Amino acid sequence: MQVITGHGVAKVMDSGHPKFETGDFVWGITGWEEYSLITTPETLFKIEHTDDVVPLHYYTGILGLAGMTAYIGFYKIGSPKKGEHVFVSAASGAVGQLVGQFAKLMGCYVVGSASTKEKVINLQLYILFQFFLAQQGIFY
Numbered sequence: 071m072q073v074i075t076g077h078g079v080a081k082v083m084d085s086g087h088p089k090f091e092t093g094d095f096v097w098g099i100t101g102w103e104e105y106s107l108i109t110t111p112e113t114l115f116k117i118e119h120t121d122d123v124v125p126l127h128y129y130t131g132i133l134g135l136a137g138m139t140a141y142i143g144f145y146k147i148g149s150p151k152k153g154e155h156v157f158v159s160a161a162s163g164a165v166g167q168l169v170g171q172f173a174k175l176m177g178c179y180v181v182g183s184a185s186t187k188e189k190v191i192n193l194q195l196y197i198l199f200q201f202f203l204a205q206q207g208i209f210y
């Protein structure tokens with residue numbers, strides 16, 4: 071049986087790697103199991119800040135791979151400018167909902183698409199950008 075892997079947060083119980091010490095928190099590719107033997111430490115990043123202001127689970131979202139993907143895709147590759155129109159497909163996804171928020175913060179006019187009314191309502195409530203239902207072509 072093979073353990074499922076994914077992006078997660080873990081506490082180092084023991085380490086033979088100079089970058090990580092016992093007690094450190096890390097994020098990166100971990101196993102979906104209570105204890106893992108990590109043989110690819112290059113896939114892990116040490117978490118420098120752990121407190122109430124920056125909860126650990128942020129490292130599976132905005133401060134983890136989804137956040138990096140959204141940040142680099144939007145700011146570095148997209149090179150957006152204030153006032154531009156930004157379209158976000160799969161806007162309720164892990165990456166899309168962050169890109170939408172980054173674009174709003176930058177002062178862009180943001181339109182997103184999602185596949186169900188529930189997703190659109192949630193996104194309008196929490197992110198407040200314009201939407202259309204991709205499958206039905208309904209604009210809000």
Ligand SMILES: NC(=O)c1ccc[n+]([C@@H]2O[C@H](COP(=O)([O-])OP(=O)(O)OC[C@H]3O[C@@H](n4cnc5c(N)ncnc54)[C@H](OP(=O)(O)O)[C@@H]3O)[C@@H](O)[C@H]2O)c1
Binds near residue numbers: 162186
């Ligand atoms: N999350 C990461 O850390 C990460 C890292 C690197 C690259 N990526 C890439 O970034 C993209 C988005 O990832 P994510 O993590 O945000 O995914 P996600 O949270 O799973 O969201 C993906 C969304 O894509 C939409 N979708 C699914 N099938 C579709 C189809 N056939 N046509 C149009 N839309 C479809 C669905 O949204 P609706 O139901 O609303 O349409 C789904 O919620 C993916 O290509 C992924 O490989 C993600």
